[in-house]
Amino acid sequence: xxxxxxxxxxxxAGISDWDQIRTKxxxxxxxxxxxxxxxxxxxxxxxxVDSQAAIVVNDSHGTMRNFPPDEIHGNAQLIAGPHKPLxxxxxxxASFDAIxxxxxxxxxxxxxxxxxxxxxxxxxxxxxxxGRPVGESALNGLVAAHYNVPIVLVTGDxxxxxxxxELIPEVETVQVKTSHSRFAATNLHPAVAREQIRIGAQRxxxxxxxxxxxxxxxxxxxxxxxxxxxxxxxxxxALRNVERxxxxxxxxxxxSDDLLDLFRTFVGMVMITRALVE
Numbered sequence: 001x002x003x004x005x006x007x008x009x010x011x012x013a014g015i016s017d018w019d020q021i022r023t024k025x026x027x028x029x030x031x032x033x034x035x036x037x038x039x040x041x042x043x044x045x046x047x048x049v050d051s052q053a054a055i056v057v058n059d060s061h062g063t064m065r066n067f068p069p070d071e072i073h074g075n076a077q078l079i080a081g082p083h084k085p086l087x088x089x090x091x092x093x094a095s096f097d098a099i100x101x102x103x104x105x106x107x108x109x110x111x112x113x114x115x116x117x118x119x120x121x122x123x124x125x126x127x128x129x130x131g132r133p134v135g136e137s138a139l140n141g142l143v144a145a146h147y148n149v150p151i152v153l154v155t156g157d158x159x160x161x162x163x164x165x166e167l168i169p170e171v172e173t174v175q176v177k178t179s180h181s182r183f184a185a186t187n188l189h190p191a192v193a194r195e196q197i198r199i200g201a202q203r204x205x206x207x208x209x210x211x212x213x214x215x216x217x218x219x220x221x222x223x224x225x226x227x228x229x230x231x232x233x234x235x236x237x238a239l240r241n242v243e244r245x246x247x248x249x250x251x252x253x254x255x256s257d258d259l260l261d262l263f264r265t266f267v268g269m270v271m272i273t274r275a276l277v278e
Contacts, residue, residue, distance in 0.1 A: 001053040006140065011105045012031075014187050059079065118139070134167075141215035157179045171204075
C-alpha cells in the first residue's frame with residue numbers, strides 16, 4: 001500500500017492561536033510537537049493496516065518545514081520546503097492508493113471554525129465552487145480527482161468534517177476540537193485525539209473498498225475567488241483562462257476540464273497575491 005498524507009496545523013488538537021503555528025511565534029515549538037503527534041498517530045494507523053506501507057508526508061502548513069524528519073514514524077518520506085508547484089498536494093500521483101488530510105480546518109467564512117482561512121487569509125476572501133463556499137479540502141481534492149486517488153480520512157473541527165462530507169459523503173472524519181469562534185475551541189486532550197486519529201486511519205484504510213472516495217467535480221470544473229482588494233483580482237487576470245466576474249471588481253473565475261490545470265491556476269493566484277501582501 002502507498003499512502004499520501006497532507007498535513008496542516010490549524011485543525012490539530014491543542015492548537016488555538018497563530019503564535020503556535022508561525023515560525024516566529026512564541027509557542028511555535030509547542031505547535032510543532034502537537035502536529036508531529038497527530039502525524040505519527042495517522043502513520044501508526046496506516047501501519048496497522050499494512051506494516052510495509054510506503055508513506056509520503058507533505059508538510060502543508062506555513063513555511064512547510066515544521067517537522068524533525070528523524071522523528072516521523074514508519075520511515076515516511078517527507079516533502080518539505082517553502083515553494084512547491086502543487087503546494088499542499090505536491091508529490092501526489094496516480095501511484096498512490098489513498099490520501100489522508102490531517103489537521104485540516106474550515107474555509108474562510110466557516111463559522112464557527114478555529115483559525116479558518118482558505119490558503120491565504122491576507123488575500124483570499126472566499127472561494128466558491130458549484131455555488132457554495134469551499135475550503136482547502138475541495139481545492140486540494142482537484143488533484144486527487146485528477147489522479148483518481150481516494151481521500152479516505154480528514155481530521156479537524158466540525159466545520160472541517162462538514163466540508164469534507166459535502167465533497168465526499170462517505171469519507172471518514174475525526175473531529176478533534178469543537179470551535180466556539182475563530183479564536184477559541186474546546187480541544188480533545190492530544191493523547192485522546194491521537195488515538196482517535198490512529199483508529200480513524202486504520203478504519204478508513206481497512207474499509208475503503210467499494211466506497212466512492214474520489215472527489216467528483218462537474219466538467220468543466222469552475223471556481224470563483226473573491227480577494228480582499230480589487231488590485232489582487234486584477235493581478236490574477238495575467239493568468240491563462242482567468243476572467244473577472246462581471247460587476248465584481250474583487251472576484252475572478254477560472255474553469256477547465258483539466259482538474260490539475262485548474263488547481264495550478266489557483267496556486268498561481270495564491271503566489272501572485274502573496275507578493276502583494278508581503
